[in-house]
Amino acid sequence: MKADLPLIGLEGVAKRYGAVEAVRDVSFSLPAGARVALVGHNGAGKTTLMKLMLGLIRPSAGRLHVLGQDPAEGAAETRRRLGWLPENVTFNPALTGRELLCFFARLKGEPVSGADALLERVGLGAASRRRVGGYSKGMRQRLGLAQALLGSPRALLLDEPTTGLDPEVRQGLYSMLSDLAEGGTTVLLSSHALEELEGQVERVVILDHGSVVADGTVAELRRLARLPIRLRLTLAGEEAPEWFGPAGAMRQPGPGLFEVSCTPEAKMELLRQATGDRRIADLDLLPPTLDELYSHFLRLRQEAAR
């Protein structure tokens, strides 16, 4: 395979279920080592896109290639190098975690020792000989993660990987993902929890009703959206400085606290004024969050549809 060829590529992909268009005209490509988030509300087409990439379903239109192959052909070599964590992953409750992971390892042609190492890595070492029926939601999710990581996959597709995970495990997951991405694994994850994606992914693809609304790095999306930046100021005394501007652009979230909004261009000017003014005791810069970006792009689309 050529090195410059993206690991996963979609061109004008559509998927219809009867009259419902789950995915329409989606095109993007993911290079090796990319960490990308697929963002959208329920039913936006995230899971359908992952199923298409895995070759579990065939597109109604358009073309896909995953690791240089059409995934619908179901080539064993392609599937061996793909890891998938389904949304709300379930396992047969009668078997133990270790039995299941060893079964999956053998299916991928991996040694069983790898399965044991992975169980330790996701923190299920002690519970590995207990039946999955007695696992908590978080433990099942970690077992799901372990099976996705089997066989050092070249691409990882994770559908809502952090639901049910403790904050500590969640951070562990993200650091594991960034290690994998550095090793050249492409990571595509879908999530509802946008705030936790901040800093964990380099690119965001926003989906709405099956089509791509926005696609770019978080910084690019911020530039495109031109959402106001907020400056949170703590006053040393009672008196509010006159340069705060019109009251409409200002909020007072607490006593002695002021929030001033400004355009991205006016930001530096405002910062200089604030740092030069002795009446300001402290300041925080609040760039638009992913949540705000997301709702902005959805709003744009709804306006365009009208």
Add this chain to the structure above:
Amino acid sequence: MRGVLLVAGKEIREGMRNRWVLAATLLLAALALTLTFLGAAPAGRVGASALDVVVVSLSSLSVFLLPLIALLISHDAIVGEMERGTMLLLLSYPLARWQVVLGKFLGHLAILAVATILGYGAAALALALTGPAIAPASWQAFALMIGSSVLLGAAFVALGYLVSALVRDRGTAAGIAVGLWLLMVLIWDMALLGLLVADQGESVTAGMLDLLLLLNPTDAYRLFNLAGLADVRMLSGMAALAGNSALSAPVLLAALVGWALVPLLAAAAVFARREL
């Protein structure tokens, strides 16, 4: 083939863990032992071999029980895993859909075979230990009965898969499985009998009757065990029927194998086309 064996192994392990193997073995053993010792009393006076009596009574039992056990473990195999979501994950692995179906089939067949051999074997063992020596011909009839019982189970496992691959939810699969059992095990023979009585031998020829019997795996099984073997035939009261029938033991066995293979292939084909 590796994938098929892995799936079969997992299915067997689940069967042992769920106590399916244990429950089926105990049920078959308990009934077989009861029938053996209840049947042993009259056999002593008639002078028939005790094991031949057991073959007759156990094969009458198997006709009802094995299809039921087979349908119970198979009707859920595909649609149940689809509903729970475990099938989707399995299919994302390097494994073709036909491999999943065949692997499950081999696993379920192994569970049925173990339960039948252990359960019925216990009865034969008890008889051999307590009674007089048993003729080799009787042992052969017994072995053939166990083998054909497993085949009968295989046919109903395959039918259960076909139902499981066709329907959208588990409740429907269970309903159809019960209906299938009633039709094949109870209604078919009654309908056949009704037809023969009403017809008075006017238009239903022996050839047509043979065909109608082959169209139901339980009848093929019954004929094979009750009429196919000379010593057993006299006991079972099937001699008259067997005399008129052109169906030989190999034909009946072939019919049973066909009943296992055709629905299995159909189930694999339907499942391969199914939208996930």
